[in-house]
Amino acid sequence: MNELQPTALVFGGGGFIGRAVCRKLRDAGIRPVGVEPHVPQGLDFEVREGDVTDMAALTTLFQQVRPTLVIHLAAMLGLDTDSNPVRATEVNVMGTLNVLEAARVSGVRRVVYASSIAVYGDQIDWGDHVLSETDHGRPSFFYGWHKQLNEASAAFYEENYDMRCIGLRISTVYGEGRSTGASAPITKVLEATAGGSVDCPFGPETDSCMIHVEGCAEALVALAVSDKPAHSIYNVGGEFSTMGQVRDLVSELRPEIELRLAPAEVRLPHVSRLSSSRLRSEFGLHPASFTGWVRGLLSSAS
Missing domain, CATH: 3.90.25.10 (UDP-galactose 4-epimerase, domain 1)
Known part of the structure; x- marks a missing residue:
């Protein structure tokens, strides 16, 4: 490994969006290291085993990889959270807090994370209004509340520590x-x-x-490598x-x-x-x- 090459830990790097993100990072000259609870086969980039709910293991992982930035995509998705609310909260809320804290302790100064349009709730409640980042969320199911808590956690770390924590509200x-x-x-x-x-x-x-997976990945990587993003929350649709x-x-x-x-x-x-x-x-x-x-x-x- 080139010690001077920047390295990104990508939680959820083996998933649909994560695979596209890791390849775009590699194209940008950044070493991607995906993190998954179970390492999938057949990927053309490095993947480590890791669980965002295990803080001790996360600490060891950060010490081993020494990332310069983090992209956090790991989550239990959508309406699946309703069928297992306790585990979903452990993964989506505490898992995100663990990633933020491990990044802080390790000296990582840039964390980009996947938020969701679920923070806005249901279009029925908004009529024909076109949602922007300044609109206050009205989540309509559990997953949306998780993502809203993630945004609050990221804002806390950005305000209180020398970190940029940038969320992307991803559409379909x-x-x-x-x-x-x-x-x-x-x-x-x-x-x-x-x-x-x-x-x-x-x-x-x-x-x-509708946003194509390559466009979503491009947005995540742009937020990760930009010198000074003007905002801490962005929509992508x-x-x-x-x-x-x-x-x-x-x-x-x-x-x-x-x-x-x-x-x-x-x-x-x-x-x-x-x-x-x-x-x-x-x-x-x-x-x-x-x-x-x-x-x-x-x-x-x-």
Whole structure:
């Protein structure tokens, strides 16, 4: 290892977003070290075993790796937190505090962490309002409250110690290989090479602000390497789309596949109208077109 090369510890580095982050860090000349409770196979970067709820193990990990920055993505996601609230709080809230404290003790001065649009709650409560970072959150489920607590913890460390702790409020992430969330049915459609039907757990009016995984990773890395980010919280979103629009695209381009949606009243309780102007104006980042991506993949697979 080059002792002069900057090193990033990436908690959740083996996940869907984490893999993209680690590769972009490597492209930027930064050594990525992913951290996962169980080391996955087949990755082309270093991954260490680690659990964010184990403070003693985290302390040892920081001593061994000696990171210059941290990107924290590890979490129990979304509505899954409702089925195991105690463990989810241990991972999402105490795990984040442990990462912040281990970074502080180790002298790390930059922590970038994944927050979520879940802090804003449900678009129904906001009407047509486009959410910006200055809007106060109204979480509608447990995961959103976890993320709001994470933001408060990060603000405490930034205010009281010589650290920058920067959160990215991530919207609905899509990309090839995505197996969970609102964009997962697209992956299933692409895998249905012989035709047939694909069930979607959301209704046609379920709407989302879609950001490609590469765009999300680009934003996280930009916040990690920027000399002086102007803010401590940023939104990252992209194109607005509904599941009904996705179904219509599938019907147009892959008529042999039926994307079967849930009843109209079944929807995700999240926000879909999000401003990313702060991130765009400061870093010049522009999201890819979601419908263009879907159209391109469906056309090439037909």
